[in-house]
Amino acid sequence: MQIKVDKKEIYNGIKTVSKAVSSKSTLPILSGILMEAKDDKIKLVGTDLEIGIECSINAKVINEGNIVLPATYLSNIIKELPNQDIELIVDEDNNAKINCNLSEFKIHGFPADEFPLLPEVEAGTQYKLEQQTFKNMIDRIKFATSNDESRPFLTGGLLLIEDQEIKMVSTDSYRLAYTELELNKDLSFNKVIIPSKTLSELSKLINSDEEMKILVTDNQILFEFSNITIISRLIEGQFPNYNQVIPNDSTTEIKVNKKELLNATKRASLFVKDNSNIIKTSFKNNKLIIESTGSKVGESYEEINTSQQGENTEIAFNANYLIDVLKVIKNDQVLIKLSGGLSPGVIQESNNDDYIYVIMPVRST
Amino acid sequence: MQIKVDKKEIYNGIKTVSKAVSSKSTLPILSGILMEAKDDKIKLVGTDLEIGIECSINAKVINEGNIVLPATYLSNIIKELPNQDIELIVDEDNNAKINCNLSEFKIHGFPADEFPLLPEVEAGTQYKLEQQTFKNMIDRIKFATSNDESRPFLTGGLLLIEDQEIKMVSTDSYRLAYTELELNKDLSFNKVIIPSKTLSELSKLINSDEEMKILVTDNQILFEFSNITIISRLIEGQFPNYNQVIPNDSTTEIKVNKKELLNATKRASLFVKDNSNIIKTSFKNNKLIIESTGSKVGESYEEINTSQQGENTEIAFNANYLIDVLKVIKNDQVLIKLSGGLSPGVIQESNNDDYIYVIMPVRST
Known part of the structure; x- marks a missing residue:
C-alpha cells in the first residue's frame, strides 16, 4: 500500500473515526484504525463492536492495500505535522512508514484481515x-x-x-x-x-x-x-x-422567560440539602418562586415574573432535571403545565408543540 | 455591614482573591473570603497562610463592617446573577443576606476577627x-x-x-x-x-x-x-x-526555526522508550536530526535545516525540557550552543542575551 494524502484531510478523517475507537478494549486491534486504499480513496474505519464509524477521504493511491494503525499515535503524529502532503507506505510485514517534509515515522501496524468487519447493512x-x-x-x-x-x-x-x-x-x-x-x-x-x-x-x-x-x-x-x-x-x-406518561391536561399553565428561569434554578441548586438537589417551586399570582433550604451554607429565594393561567400551586423538582431541558430549549419563552404538586409537570417551548418534556415531582422535606 | 456593589466589580474581585483560597485547609475559615467595608471601598482578602491576595473594589458602603463568607458559594452565586447592583447586608450573628433583583440568598458566615491577619509588610x-x-x-x-x-x-x-x-x-x-x-x-x-x-x-x-x-x-x-x-x-x-551552571563557551552553535523545532520535538516525543522521554539529537552540517527509538509502537526521524557554526556533535535530551522552553520563547529563531554530548546545552533567543536556558544531557541507550 502506498498513498499520498493531504494532512488536513486525513487528520479530520482520523478524528472522526477515532470517536468509535475504544480506549479500553481487550482486543488490541480495536485500538487501531483500519485504512483501506482503493480507487483514489482511503476508507478509514474505527469500531468498538457496538458502533462503527467509517469515513472516506480523497487520496492519491499509488499502490492499493490496507493496514490497521494505532489510533492515538496516528492522530498525535499527524496533528503535529505541517500542512503538507503526507506519504504513507506499508510493507508486507504491516510496518507503515509515514513521510512528510523532512519527518519520517515507522509505526508497527496490525494486519487488516484481523480487523472485525462492520456488518453489511443492506436490506432495511x-x-x-x-x-x-x-x-x-x-x-x-x-x-x-x-x-x-x-x-x-x-x-x-x-x-x-x-x-x-x-x-x-x-x-x-x-x-x-x-x-x-x-x-x-x-x-x-x-x-x-x-x-x-x-x-x-x-x-x-x-x-x-x-x-x-x-x-x-x-x-x-x-x-x-x-x-x-x-x-x-x-x-x-x-x-x-x-x-x-405525558399528561393530557393541566390545572396551572405559565409562561416564563427561559434565561431567567435557568439562571435562577442554577443559583437555587447551590443551596440544596446535601446531594438531594431538590428545589421547591411555587406558582402564585403571576409569580414563580423558587426556594432551596436545608444546606449548611444558607438558603435561597428567587422570584420570577410569569404570565399565569389557572390555579396557584406548589411542586418540588430535582434542579438538574430542570436545568438540563432549559439548556436545550432554543425559544426565549417556556411554557410550564402543572396539575398540582403530586402529578408530573410538563415543560415545552412556548408556541411550539413538537417538544414535550415531562418531569416527575419529588417530595420536598 | 450593608453595601451596594456592581455585580461585575465584585465578581472579578472574588475571582482574584479566590486564587489564594485553599480548598483543602484544615481551618474552615480559610475556605472563606474576608470582606471589609469602609470608606466606599470593599477590601476582599483570601489566604492559605502561604500567600495572601487582597483586592479593593468600589462600593456604596451604607454601614461599615466585615464578615468572612465561603469563597466557592459566593463565587458561584454571584456568577449566575444578572448584571445589576447587588446588596449585601450582614447581621450581628454573621449571617449575610444577598439581594439582587428578585433573588435573595442567606449565607452563614464566619466572624471577621477570626480570620488570620495578613502580615504587615512595611519596612523593606x-x-x-x-x-x-x-x-x-x-x-x-x-x-x-x-x-x-x-x-x-x-x-x-x-x-x-x-x-x-x-x-x-x-x-x-x-x-x-x-x-x-x-x-x-x-x-x-x-x-x-x-x-x-x-x-x-x-x-x-x-x-x-x-x-x-x-x-x-x-x-x-x-x-x-x-x-x-x-x-x-x-x-x-x-x-x-x-x-x-551556565557554560561560558561552546564548540557548536546553531540557529534554527523555533516552531519547526518545537513541532518536531513534540512528534519525536511520541516515540520515546516507555516514559524515559529521551530523544537523540545530532547537529551535522547545517542539519539538526532528531531521533527517537525504543518505543513498542515505532520510531521517528526528523530533519531540520539549521545554520551551524563549529563542530558536528550529538546529544540526548529529555524532550519535555526542550518543549517547555520552546513554548515560552517569543523569538522566531533560537540559538543552541553545545560543547559535545556530555556537557550541558544552552538555548537562547537568537539576537537576545537576556534569557538563558541550560539543559543537562542524558545518556541515551
Missing part, C-alpha cells in the same frame, strides 16, 4: 432527512436517557417512525423527553432503540444542512451523511409506553 | 517595575522550578536584585532558566526565593502595562499592582550558584 427500510433537523431532535432527547444497565431499554433513545411522523423519546423514569417531526409524506413503520453513545456521536459529527440517509434493519441502524457512515447496533427490549 | 526595600516586563520574566523561569519538597530552596524562583539589574533564576537540577533585566539605575541589593505558586498567581493576575510596586523584607514579599496586593512568604535556604 430507508429514510431521508435533513441533517440539522435530525441533530436537533437528538439533542432534545439524548440527555434524558438512563445510565442504569439493568434496564438496557432505557439506556438509549426510541426512534419511532409511523404514518407521516418521526418521533424520538427518551426517559430515565424520573423525566421523559419527547420530540416529533411531521414530514407530510407516508413513511414505513419502524420502532427501534438507539444507544445513547450513538446519539452523542451522531450529534457531534453532523455539521451540514444537507440530507442524510438512515437505514434501519432488525438489529442495526446505519446513518450516512457527508463522507461519513455510522453503523450501530440497536438495543433490544420494549420501550415504555410514553403516551401514558 | 521597595522597587518599581513595569507589570508586563515582570510577568515576562516570571513566565520565562516559573516552569523550571522543582517539585521536590525535600529541597525547598529549589521549589521557588530566585529574585536577585544587584547593581542595576533584576535577575530571576530557577532550576530543578536537570535544567536551569535565567533571565535578566537591565534597569539603568542603581538598585538596593536583595536576594530572595519566591514560591512557585506565588509566581504562577502573579503571572495570571498581571494584566496591564502600568507600574507595579515590589516590597521585599526578610521573610515576606509584597506585590502591589492595579487594585491588587499579593503578600507571600519567602522560601528560606541558599539558592545554588547558577553562574557555575
